Amino acid sequence: MEPRDTPLRAVHERLGATMTEFAGWLMPLRYGSETAEHHAVRNDAALFDLSHMGEITVTGPAAGEALDHAVCGWPSSLAVGRAGYTMLCAPDGGVLDDLIIYRQAATSFLVVANAANAAVVLAELRERCDGAEVTDLSASVGLISIQGPNAPGLLSSVTDLELAGMRYYTGAYGTVAGRSAWVARTGYTGEDGFEIFCAADDCERIWDALSASGSGTSGSGTGPLAAAGLSVRDTLRLEAGMPLYGSELGPDVTPYEAGLGRVVRLDKPGEFVGRAALAERAAAGPLRTLVGLLVPSRRVPRHGYPVVSGAGPTGAGDVVGVVTSGGPSPSIGTPIAMAYVTAGAAAGPLLIDIRGRAEPASVTELPFYDRRKRR
């Protein structure tokens, strides 16, 4: 099957992007140098096309309660304009997707799903959300993200919204480049930034306006705002210690293993899918834990590589885990990885089997990169 084009296909071609198929979409992997794109987000700002993400609305007077039943969080407790990070779990507690839910109005919620899981999330919400209307907007809604310390200044030059008063994990209706949009202070990079949900037909106009804002005085002042592709979206979120569905999260993992037990609201009223299994797991404690690993060797740990216990100077011991995500880290300087290791193993010395050679890895607190500590 041919991959789907985002509304910004022509823009990516104009920018000379290297495209790749991802979750059924043809997406920009990178525009030029990944290192430059990564640093642009950390030090200035850059634009991402995230139109592959799934957008689903759940509306009606019963929408909040219906979502409370469907996901492990507590969407009905969100004030209008607030966002919540939550998960859709199977009855056995396994994660079907991680989601951001925005309460756009008293009776209206926007659910944002990973592209690869959008169909599953839609089907499950339709099944689980009794008495509420579930609508798939993925084809008609585009998503542009501007991420980086200069994002607020750049976006303010093209929006009517008062961004200074907008807190992290909130959203509001406004205009960007004269077009209606839902603008939220959320992201997946570990930097300040915004996500702009707009009509697919308005994507190019909004992208161009934001791109041009980079030549103003609030940005780097050196020309159009950088564009960043999926490749650095991954290194940025990895440095920020954020889980990725298919790597850290999946149907064989509960939120507790991923260190995200806080998203499971066992304290909310009423039944929800997965409650019994999740309550049991909460009481028993996780069997394995997600750890951050620094790898001083220059060789890069990758998804799926075994983690072995360090058995002293003679070499590697038993396999105690597996790398879920790994990559070079432009901000840290040496490769980094996240891995699931058996409970207890995180205390000992660890090695990663990088294609047949064991490389030392040291456990470090997540996230690897925290912008609040940097400045």
Added chain:
Amino acid sequence: MSIPAELRYTAEHEWVSIAGETATIGITDYAAQALGDVVYVSLPTVGAAVTAGDPCGEVESYKSVSELYCPVDGEVTEINEELDDDPGLINAEPYGLGWMFRVRLTSSGADTAGLLSPAEYEALAKGTELSARYLLAELTCGTYLRRRRQTR
């Protein structure tokens, strides 16, 4: 895509420059672009004997890792140590400062028989699915090395 006329090439995207009994080896502009920013390269050690067609190093980028194949028979006489500090030279100047290693040829001339001419390499780079294979590999990098071995 730059393919200098004075060089010889391999199907695995290495280039070879032969001067007398010394071959200088790197990866092509096409390969460097397909891989994206190179973050690490491991090279054979000086003095090592190398055989044409055998893997002798690794090239790691953000989303992929691929083996470096030695295009000729001989002994490694020099490696580009600049690449340790600045592997980005491979992207910036694949045929210049991004060279990787030098080999003293076992028998000059004989080794180069299996190498591709610029025209042959251009046809290969343009006419195959290699580009798609590289790009697919970038998002499933764990399996890349194995797949590339299988497709040889």
